[in-house]
Amino acid sequence: MTPSRAAFAAILGKDLRSELRTLQSLPAMALFSVTTFVIFRFGLDRTSLSGSLAAGVLWATLLFAAVLGINRLFVAEREEGGFDAIRLAPIDRSALFAAKAAALLIYLLALELIAVPIFGLFFLRDLGGLAPLTLVLLLADLGLAATGTLISSMAVNSRARDLLVPLVLLPLVVPLMIAATGATEPLLALGGPGYHRFGTWLMVLGLYDLIFGLVGYAVFDFLLED
Amino acid sequence: MYGKGLRTLSIATVAMLAVGLSLVAFYAPIETDQGFIQKIFYLHVPLAIVALVGFVVGGIFAIAHLRTGNRKWDAYSYVAIHISVIFGVAVLLTGSIWAKASWGHWWVWDEPTLVSFLIVFLMYATYYPFRYAIEDPERQARYASVFAITAGAFVPLNFIAVRAAQSLVHPRVFATANGGLPGSMMLTFLCCLAAIALLWVTLVKFELTAKSASGQVKRLRRALDAPSTSPSSRVAPEVS
Amino acid sequence: MHALLASAPALPLGEGGKYVAGAYIVFVVLLVVYVGIMAAKLQRIERELRELAGFAEQRAGDSAGGAGDAVAGRTAPAGLRGGAPADGSGRGAEQPAVSHE
Numbered sequence: 299m300t301p302s303r304a305a306f307a308a309i310l311g312k313d314l315r316s317e318l319r320t321l322q323s324l325p326a327m328a329l330f331s332v333t334t335f336v337i338f339r340f341g342l343d344r345t346s347l348s349g350s351l352a353a354g355v356l357w358a359t360l361l362f363a364a365v366l367g368i369n370r371l372f373v374a375e376r377e378e379g380g381f382d383a384i385r386l387a388p389i390d391r392s393a394l395f396a397a398k399a400a401a402l403l404i405y406l407l408a409l410e411l412i413a414v415p416i417f418g419l420f421f422l423r424d425l426g427g428l429a430p431l432t433l434v435l436l437l438a439d440l441g442l443a444a445t446g447t448l449i450s451s452m453a454v455n456s457r458a459r460d461l462l463v464p465l466v467l468l469p470l471v472v473p474l475m476i477a478a479t480g481a482t483e484p485l486l487a488l489g490g491p492g493y494h495r496f497g498t499w500l501m502v503l504g505l506y507d508l509i510f511g512l513v514g515y516a517v518f519d520f521l522l523e524d
Numbered sequence: 525m526y527g528k529g530l531r532t533l534s535i536a537t538v539a540m541l542a543v544g545l546s547l548v549a550f551y552a553p554i555e556t557d558q559g560f561i562q563k564i565f566y567l568h569v570p571l572a573i574v575a576l577v578g579f580v581v582g583g584i585f586a587i588a589h590l591r592t593g594n595r596k597w598d599a600y601s602y603v604a605i606h607i608s609v610i611f612g613v614a615v616l617l618t619g620s621i622w623a624k625a626s627w628g629h630w631w632v633w634d635e636p637t638l639v640s641f642l643i644v645f646l647m648y649a650t651y652y653p654f655r656y657a658i659e660d661p662e663r664q665a666r667y668a669s670v671f672a673i674t675a676g677a678f679v680p681l682n683f684i685a686v687r688a689a690q691s692l693v694h695p696r697v698f699a700t701a702n703g704g705l706p707g708s709m710m711l712t713f714l715c716c717l718a719a720i721a722l723l724w725v726t727l728v729k730f731e732l733t734a735k736s737a738s739g740q741v742k743r744l745r746r747a748l749d750a751p752s753t754s755p756s757s758r759v760a761p762e763v764s
Numbered sequence: 765m766h767a768l769l770a771s772a773p774a775l776p777l778g779e780g781g782k783y784v785a786g787a788y789i790v791f792v793v794l795l796v797v798y799v800g801i802m803a804a805k806l807q808r809i810e811r812e813l814r815e816l817a818g819f820a821e822q823r824a825g826d827s828a829g830g831a832g833d834a835v836a837g838r839t840a841p842a843g844l845r846g847g848a849p850a851d852g853s854g855r856g857a858e859q860p861a862v863s864h865e
Contacts, residue, residue, distance in 0.1 A: 445674075452658075457657050457658075465654075469646045469647035470674070470675075473681050473684070476688075476689050477685055480688070506681055509681055513674055517670045521666065545788075564784055567787055567788060610794065614791055617790045618790060625780045625784075734805050734806065734809070737806075741816065748816060748820055748823065750819045
């Protein structure tokens with residue numbers, strides 16, 4: 299195993315273990331999602347959702363829950379000198395980016411494992427669209443993980459870091475949201491799942507993941523310079 | 525020496541603008557579809573194109589900054605983005621006026637290019653608070669470059685996504701406009717595009733010259749050991 | 765001249781000419797506002813250069829006079845500082861605090 303790959307595995311393992319032990323981000327994200335669903339139920343005064351409304355509620359909620367997790371992603375590194383450790387280690391520093399993005403991806407997937415069935419329970423009359431939805435969720439999460447990790451690593455070293463992440467991240471993920479909701483809307487349509495332009499949206503998502511994954515990986519080194 | 529050539533550039537810009545505007549007023553024919561209102565096209569579209577290219581150029585300067593470590597590239601990047609944001613305001617305002625004239629509403633979500641541009645503009649608007657939030661100047665420059673590169677990559681992607689989101693039933697103004705432009709309109713458009721591009725370059729150079737002058741004043745102040753009486757900016761990079 | 769005016773389309777205010785005019789006016793206004801802001805910056809630079817020139821001359825005068833008096837040297841900047849008007853406080857993004865390089 300190359301040193302970078304070993305470092306990647308070590309950081310990822312540390313993050314997951316730490317999260318399992320302390321359970322900071324994940325329960326907060328899940329609870330936030332469920333509460334937000336309740337707020338939408340009353341805010342929209344509807345007990346069932348379909349089509350574009352369902353897609354919008356789901357993705358807006360997931361996105362804001364993700365921001366909670368993204369805010370906390372690098373806090374441990376900053377407070378306990380993890381950045382310095384990476385700087386000193388003779389490895390490719392982008393291993394930190396990859397590991398953190400992978401951790402964030404896992405958090406998001408875990409969040410969706412809880413939030414999406416509950417969403418289905420609360421609002422959907424027909425659960426047929428949920429199976430193909432997993433593909434959309436996966437691709438969108440990849441993009442969210444890449445961009446979120448990049449922004450989080452910059453925000454953690456600044457003042458007002460809790461403000462900075464939502465401010466800078468949200469415009470950046472708009473194309474992701476457009477594609478995700480575009481793909482989700484026909485899946486959650488009243489008459490059963492539809493696949494109108496499903497391929498197009500998946501391609502846009504894939505393109506976003508590719509570009510931001512590469513950009514993040516390439517520039518991360520410069521973020522860690524002293 | 526940033527001011528060198530500024531005068532020539534300004535004269536060229538003024539001349540080009542005069543030529544462009546004259547063509548718009550006296551030469552370009554009235555379009556059958558939208559009538560006289562279409563003439564906003566000659567202002568709005570060049571502004572938009574130049575602003576977007578300006579953003580990408582800001583990203584390229586940022587890459588140069590990260591690769592060379594020379595802070596002047598960061599200053600170039602900041603100014604390129606700054607001027608492009610100002611042009612962006614003009615794009616949104618003229619676009620809104622055009623929307624009101626054409627469709628009766630001050631804002632329309634149906635026009636993908638306008639919506640896409642709004643998102644790009646919002647993102648670059650966060651550039652300033654982002655810089656402001658990072659105190660250490662060297663780190664601020666580095667992070668800002670990363671932002672500029674990320675945002676530069678974002679621009680084409682955003683357009684793809686928003687365009688895809690439009691139902692293909694809606695008529696696309698810019699497709700008809702750019703696809704089937706008659707010669708006289710094309711000439712006018714190209715002149716206006718050149719004029720606005722020259723204006724962008726002139727303003728960037730102007731801004732850099734002003735920054736450089738401020739930087740020289742600071743240098744002088746330091747050399748003379750004089751106390752400074754004016755605040756220094758935390759957002760914008762210094763040029764010396 | 766008359767031929768030119770005759771061929772120029774007078775603004776057809778009925779057909780939306782006012783919107784076209786509005787758009788171009790917005791552009792010009794933005795440009796002029798930018799020039800105005802840059803003019804303010806230029807004024808500040810000029811003022812600072814004037815101060816510095818005065819300061820340098822004073823310094824040259826002091827050392828030429830052989831006084832090199834620390835007190836005398838210190839009263840000059842105080843006088844200059846007192847003379848600095850509130851021009852610099854109009855800026856939005858900048859810190860309203862005096863900083864030393």
